[in-house]
Amino acid sequence: MNTTNAPAVSRQLPATRRPGRTAARLLRLELRHNAMLWMLPVAIALFWLTTYRKAMAMPPLWNLRATSMQSGTLLAFACPVAGAAAWTGSRETRRHTTEMVTVAARPRWARLLAAWAAATCWAMAGYLACLAVLYGVTAQQASWGGPLWWPAAVLAASLPAFSAAGFAAGTLLPSRFTAPLATVAAFFVVALSTQLIAGSQSYWQVSPLVTGPWDTGPDAGVATFYPYLPDLPIAQVMFLAGLTIALLAALALPRGSGGRGLRAAAAAVTTAGLLAAGTAVALAGTGKLDAHGMITIPALHDAASDRPVRFTPACSHTAIPVCLNPAYASYLPATVTAVAPALSEIAGLPGAPVRISQAAATYQQQAGNAVSVRLDGPPISGRPPVYHLLLPDQLLGPTMTTSELAAEVRSSAGPAIVASVIADRPGASQAQHAVTAGLIIAAGLPLQGLPPGTTPAADSRPGVRSQPPPEVAPGSPAYAAARRFAALAAPARHAWLMRHLTALRAGRITLRQLP
């Protein structure tokens, strides 16, 4: 040992004058050795397998990509960071350094906070990298709109909270079983607490996994015609931040971890954090599904976010233009092709729509977690008449590929457009049923789908298709008339309709009078 090399360090050791710099050095040391660094590959692999691939299989709509990212990334990162933080929190006991670090002057909470921060920083860095990739790719693909930042913010608030929870578990119960059990518990809490959600008024919506009415899954219908409502995300961030602050402040509570003042302050901060979290839970319980498919929380609601988003629709250059919200622009060619047969049958008729225009869906909470999604108002309205179309993607159910979507539009929107021109609705005349059916057959569309006169509703998923309406069931007189009408040459059909459509719509034409 070296005695000649006299210490170059001056003797007096006052309190740290620049706490920021010391904290930064401490954090740097912790960062170099934190277990979360080792867990990052696991988290990123999970993100890729469960979130990125799924998001990329979805259409490039910001709402779909962002909400599915929130749920998927939460599981991919929250579980590893809870485990890594628990592991970090139990380090001093595992390595038998408790005594040495205790007799160093720095208070326990400051020392532990550095270790917690290291785990959280790595998780955050991994998450931000994943977010950048996912949003970057989506920005390249999306035709309209911009990134939704609230889901990203909820995630950014989730990681510190899960890290703090794991860390607290690790410091309280420093055993080799703590970290794995904390990880599994984090998964259990996140993935299965949502089972308790019933309806939009559930307190459990505060779970950061929830992005909207639970059980509907990522929904392509929200946040395009109206802005993404920040109400629920605000409550979630408040809950998570309150929890994080409470858990971290609790590190300074044990005896000997600070002076009386500090411990009193810690107790106050812990209480404040718990109160904030509790308030957020209560707020989440006052949630309500709004007409645009998102959860509003009256106390947090800003009326400005109820105003529709302005956009210039993407329209086709066809005789009857088809106009979609620009976010769905990639569907335009397929949609135009899908409605073309129906449009060619009705083009030029009095009362035929001059434009097919995509409309916003209206949401309504049903019993339990069920949600109904439909078009509010009649499908055809205005002067000149405009037909309001809901794309199947706006309805609930699994997201579709473009060809699935086109097939769905063809078989549901096509007949519905025809029916709306003939004014064929429940209670209409036999002749109206027959003419609608005849036109549908003539257009080569399937004579099934929805009851005449209605627009696609929530249960119109592929494969869940109703039978031909009973009024025109094969073998009925109406069916025979429809067949006859369809067999006419197109100009003859058109000429007949030009002459008789007004009377037909008024119900003054009988089956007999059909050609």
Place this chain on the structure above:
Amino acid sequence: MNVEITGLTRRFGRTTAVAGVDLRAGPGVFGLLGPNGAGKTSLLRMMATAMPPTSGRLRLLGRDPGRYGQRRQIRRRLGYLPQNLGYYPGFTVAEFVEYFALLKEMPAARVQAAVRVAVERVELGGKAKARLRTLSGGMLRRVGIAQAIVNEPELLLLDEPTAGLDPEQRVAFRALLRDLGRRATVVVSTHLVEDVGAACAQVALMDRGKIVFHGTPADLAARGEGHGIGDAPLERGYSAVLTGVRS
């Protein structure tokens, strides 16, 4: 006086590890001798503020370790090497010492230099970038000493610091002790009598929680003249005192 202890007692359930110790020590190297289980570690842990006493009075560096604010001031000026060094195997030598420098609230600007000096003083300069898991037992012991002295402590408590050191290192360590003892109070617990003779100005002998001898090494050696078993004067003194107490 840097250390003022009166009637200090510590019990663990029915065991009384330290039974009413009185001790005063100023700057210099103070040796704490005694057989296994005598209570040396318990006494040092109380002096290191790692464990509160069951009863008795303890003043360190003129401050009361029972109060949080004063305890924190003591801890800034304290160096402690526990008997069983815990460490983080993935840290390098320099990182581990730096970690403790930061925990001891050294000003950030001085940390780097202090770490370098401490690592040099235990002759691990060449190993500064080696991970702790790659070090031998004696080297780890020296890392423990380096973290204890990195803040230039005014009160340095070393619990069996020479365990695991090779003879050459032990000689060097005694020189380091003498050097440190010029300004600070250094309390070294050991059961190796030679360490005491070579480095300590004062020595206390503990047995069953009590201090049974307090004086200079020469006094202790004198106690062994004529009786006591052992190869060296100090060893004879040590055994003579213990035999005297126990009979």
Place this chain on the structure above:
Amino acid sequence: MTADRVREVTAAQHRKTRPARPPRAGVRLARLYAASRRIPAAVAAIAACAIGLRIALAGHWDSYGALQLPLVFEAGAAAAITVTTASPHGDPERVAGRWLPFLRLAAALALTAAAASALAAAGTGAHLAGGTLDALRNVAGMTGIGLLCAAALGGGLAWAGPTGYLVLGAYGLYTQWHGPALTTPWIWPARPPHDLGAAICAGLVFTLGIAAITVRGARDPAGE
């Protein structure tokens, strides 16, 4: 006493005690080994998982939650088994004789069997999605992953394997509702209990894990 005499006496003692030794010494060794690996605590953790499952099964779950539920507790039990592989002794133990591999093998097998049967027992009488066969397959497979991780990374952080796989397996189940479905047998929790491919994959991973832990043991900890 001369050196020769000493040797004679010890040899005689040796001979005398020999026949009585294996059973009693074996039991004692197994007990000490179990204590050193915190196996009693692992058994407690497994029991806690089984009790947790039982309590959770009493609640009301939709079909998706009901499928995920056992998987969570199976992963917990597998992770608890995994962390018992970490040795506190290192080299001294490794050089101390030929029994160690057998102890590791026996501990891993016994704990896996205990976990599978505890979880299956917790599910009897309640509606345990997948049933006993599913529990056995999932516990064995995830334990295998954990043992492989222990051999590769060390016992301390080996739980990352089973818990990471839990997220993946739960996602596999989820994709059965919201496609595109993941149907590879390597994600066995998402396959029905009688699926042969899934059982083979889980069995293979378990066998490899058991072999690795028997032959090599957990790697000495790195990191921190």
